[in-house]
Amino acid sequence: MHVNELETPSVLIDLDIMTRNIEAMQERCDGLGLAFRPHIKTHKIPDIARMQLAAGAVGIACQKVSEAEIFAADGFEDIQIPYNIIGEKKTARLMDLAIYNRMSVSADSQTTVDGLSAAAKMAGVPLRVLVELESEQHRAGAPVERAVALAEKIAADENLHFAGLLIYPSDASIRPALQETISHIDALGIGVEVVSGGGTGAALHAHEVPELTELRVGTYVFNDMTTVWRGWNVPENCAMTVRTTVVSRPADERAILDSGSKTLSSDVYEGRYGYIVEYPDAKIYRLNEEHGYVDLTACERRPQVGEIVHVIPVHTCVVTNLHERLFGVRDGEIEVEWAVAARGKVW
Ligand SMILES: Cc1ncc(COP(=O)(O)O)c(C=O)c1O
Structure with a gap:
């Protein structure tokens, strides 16, 4: 037609521009040696996420358990939710997904960690948890001292796996706090497997934060004003x-x-x-x-x-x-x- x-x-999507955007961000991440994890919040469409995986992405990020349920039902297996999942019903649904998929979530408080631990115990499956570090956006995220304490708690919890640190947006200004957090966690003998950064604007500065191992970007696929x-x-x-x-x-x-x-x-x-x-x-x-x-x-x-x-x-x-x-x-x-x-x- x-x-x-x-x-x-x-709402129209120019397929040539979208394809170019997908390729350019993947090339950027490949060039920096970063794993790329597109955030599906921008398109909410499994077919587009499949194009992002085909270009080289390692998995996806969703903001909600209900979004993750849609994508898991469509065959996506590596799903990160960079959000505090709170409440028994939501954490139980999260663990239903974690039985069959590689799920990871973020936490910035002991309350979130306790809820995730209880749900993981009930499900009998360990859950991968990243600690969100507060950025200059001052949204969610723990300041350095609390982030280190949470990493220690998660690492010691037999129901959880400490998967690393998460930041949004991962502008270069976060670097001193990030370095301090990593060095304290290192000193505790705990490994920081993943440092997940994010944001379409921050992606332009990813080379200024060499501690990053992964980028989560969403808007880039379509872009906007x-x-x-x-x-x-x-x-x-x-x-x-x-x-x-x-x-x-x-x-x-x-x-x-x-x-x-x-x-x-x-x-x-x-x-x-x-x-x-x-x-x-x-x-x-x-x-x-x-x-x-x-x-x-x-x-x-x-x-x-x-x-x-x-x-x-x-x-x-x-x-x-x-x-x-x-x-x-x-x-x-x-x-x-x-x-x-x-x-x-x-x-
Ligand atoms: C936690 C988190 N990660 C990644 C993203 C993706 O950011 P952007 O859409 O700027 O690429 C967002 C966007 O809101 C977010 O909240």
Whole structure:
């Protein structure tokens, strides 16, 4: 089917750009001697993860147990969840996966470690646990002293296996804390098998953190305007666009798109909700659920009602999560239609 026959709004994936992105990141990791573990949060589609594995990835990362369940059921065996899994029901489901698969998770507190240990004991299978080290993002993650104490506890726990350290994002600024943590753990006679870093931006600086053994990257597969506006990318590397119709021109300087927050998500970057490929000077400045407001003041040429335009979203991962299907396009033809298998999985 030709792409012109598609309803709008629809999410398109340029297959040539996506393939190039997959190859480039794998080459980068291979060149640095790093294992590559794509994070599936960006596409949530097993077929795309299979392309990433075929290019050389060692396994995948998922953010939720329910995402891991979808991918494990589809044949993926090496799955890392870089998240504190808390609560008996979730840890029991995690251990159901760990019986048949190489699962690993992160922890940054004794509470998380205790819950994982109890679940692993119940299942009778040891679980691989990485300690998350706090980064300059100050999200989850333990400071150095606690990270070392947790590593010691995990290593001494007969139900758990201390698998190493995990960081997000793994910018070069983390290096002093990382080195300190590794040297303390070494001094305890415990091996740090894996140092897993992550982030599309951090991947550009991975060579500045030679302690890393693995990279977890997600957004790179499609890229988005956040990666462009932060200077990590160019629009030509963005595989995802939302094909959308101009449904109204209420004023000379304003257009309305049939893509609102239900389609593009509410993620915003410095007052912008996306970038219109055909009208680079236009500004998507507000979204309602089904309306995208576009300021055309800076545009010499302006779109007509009924015209189709393509929007590169601000944050690709959340756009994927909003849609039932993505359309893979090459030379104007839809080559593949993917169901977003792990969409909406929050448990
Ligand atoms: C823990 C963790 N690892 C890896 C990633 C992938 O980062 P990016 O999408 O920037 O490549 C994320 C993204 O949110 C994350 O939260």
